[in-house]
Amino acid sequence: QRFYTDVFATYVKTLVNEGHNLEFFIEGGRSRTGKLVLPKLGLLAILMQAVEEGYCDDLVFVPCAINYDRVLEEGAYLKEVKGSSKKKESLAQLVRARGVLKKRYGRVYVQFAPPMSIKSYMDRFCLSFGTMKPKERHAMYRDFAWRLIHNINEASMITPFALVAAVILTTSKRGISLAEIKLITRNYFDFLQYRGEQFASSFQDLEMTLQETLALMEKSKWLELLADEDETDEEERIYTVDDGDRLHLEYYKNNMIHCLLPAAYISSAILTKEAFTFDLEGIEDELLFFRDFFKFEFVYDADENLQETIDQVLSYFITQGFITKVNSQENTYRISHQGLKALSCFTGLLRSYFESYWIVLRATKYLSKKSYSEKDFLKKITSMGNKLYKLEIVERFESISRITFENALKFFCEKGAIKKRENQENGKLSVNYENGKHQEVIADYSRMIDRYLRTSHFTFK
Structure with a gap:
């Protein structure tokens, strides 16, 4: 070697x-x-x-x-996300791929x-x-x-599929109205424009791009439109998403989620204050927490000035009427009714990640009895995730992701909540996970997740 x-x-x-x-x-x-x-x-x-x-x-x-409008191998990728092993390429696969190559996958x-x-x-x-x-x-x-x-x-370029996928996965609901889709799309689009992000050329007409993308997603069976043929009320035109199809959308949402992270982080920090009037105390600390908590998920700008980022996002929120300044001297702000909806949309982008990390924390109870190999422990985590989803404690089906679980394991091992032990046997490296003996760390992080998701489900008693 x-x-x-x-x-x-x-x-x-x-x-x-x-x-x-x-x-x-x-x-x-x-x-x-x-x-x-x-x-x-x-x-x-x-x-x-x-x-x-x-x-x-x-x-x-x-x-x-x-960047791609559509990825040919998305089906195989999603199987790996759910825990399947990567299949080696073969001549038979190459022959079968001829049918795929006849289809159009965009730009x-x-x-x-x-x-x-x-x-x-x-x-x-x-x-x-x-x-x-x-x-x-x-x-x-x-x-x-x-x-x-x-x-x-x-x-990277913002593509229509990525933007619309992010919009639809903003909510945990299985259905979303066309009116909601248009409102959230405009919210995200305006923020991305404000930040100077690059858009695909098809975004010259946002309304037309949205219609075409929804039609393509419907044709791909990722969405189903529930509406009468003559229905014109956008509140009554409902798009539904099945669990498995959320995984397709999650893949494309992740193409551009990094562009929306500043708004998602700051919105989460504001909404944890649980009041319509808030000040900026602790906002920068919250951002530092997010950057550390998700350091194995997202890439950050090493030269970023956090205060400038906060000022930029708040300035956008004020321009849009999401928040208003109440007291200049005390840096006090008030969230509008419109702003509460908009900020909740930004925070919705993070929910699947918080839920994934919490599932891993919850699975540490298995380690109190014995140690597990990496493969077996990931199976235990996935099994627990599926149970919690069926119980409607976990809301997002896309949170049950082997790759996100692996990142969470890496993070919690670093923090001492879980202990990772490597063994060399017969020339092969095996990894075992054990109880980290730091139950207070597990409790602290469960409380933090509970706080950001604004629910009582996630705090370990």
Whole structure:
């Protein structure tokens, strides 16, 4: 294994030395959730070592975002989200794929972010390879990788499918009226425009784009329209979504959720105050909590000024009439009736993630009896999630996601709620999960989730 690694590293460095351009996916694999996968550092580390060892004077990375209206492999991806193993590609699959290739899947959008130079990056932060310790070097690789991923996100395009999917999954209800869809779509669209996000060219006519996208989703059997043929009242035109189809929509919602996170986080922080009049005390702390809690889910801007983000979102809310300033000196605001609905729409984007993390916390009760292998514990978590959904304690079917459960496990292991033990047997690495002995950590996080979801279901007694 070590021999292969050394040969591969030398090969890559030689390519760099000879001036070849390289293309690689820093995530190390395809996303099964629709969000960007967090970066893998192996190949990036080799490339940065090539600069350090003199194979070249500098390397310039060009982040590239590729967005699709529709993804061909969405069915296979969703099976993996639900816990199925990835199937290896075969000749039979290739033959069967001919039918898929005859269908239309919309457009592909390719966008580039500003190039990133290793030398410029090191000069900016006064870094030098020669003075770095191993931990500092790894931290540099990680920081550079996260900046690359963030810039890919920044270059990504808002597609019609992504926006409409996010709108429909705002609510836990199985049906949503056309009037609601239009209202929430306008809310999200205006916020994204305010933030300067990039839209697909089809958004030149928002009304027409919405109609066409809903029709395509209906044709794909993701939505069903309940209305008489002559029904014109938008309140009476209801779109329904089955449980399994929510997973399709979740995939596309995740294509653009990062663009709405500032509004979702700040809306959640405001609504936890449980009063129509509120001040800004603690809002920045709430944002820091969200960024930490979901650090294995989303990529953030390393240079972001949180206060500027808060000011920008509040300014948008004021412009839209969602909140009004009551007292300038005390920074006191009041939420309007319209604002309560709008802020609830933004917070709805996070519900499936909060529920997924809470399901993992709830499953820690199994660990009090014995330890479990990673595979078996994930099965236990999924089984518990399905039970809680049937009991209507968990509202979102899309919260039962193996990939989100894995991220939650990583987070709660880091916080001491769960203990991860790795064993090497017969040359194979096995992972077991045990009780972390920190029940107060589990209780604290369950209370926080309960607070953000504004329900009493999620606090462990």
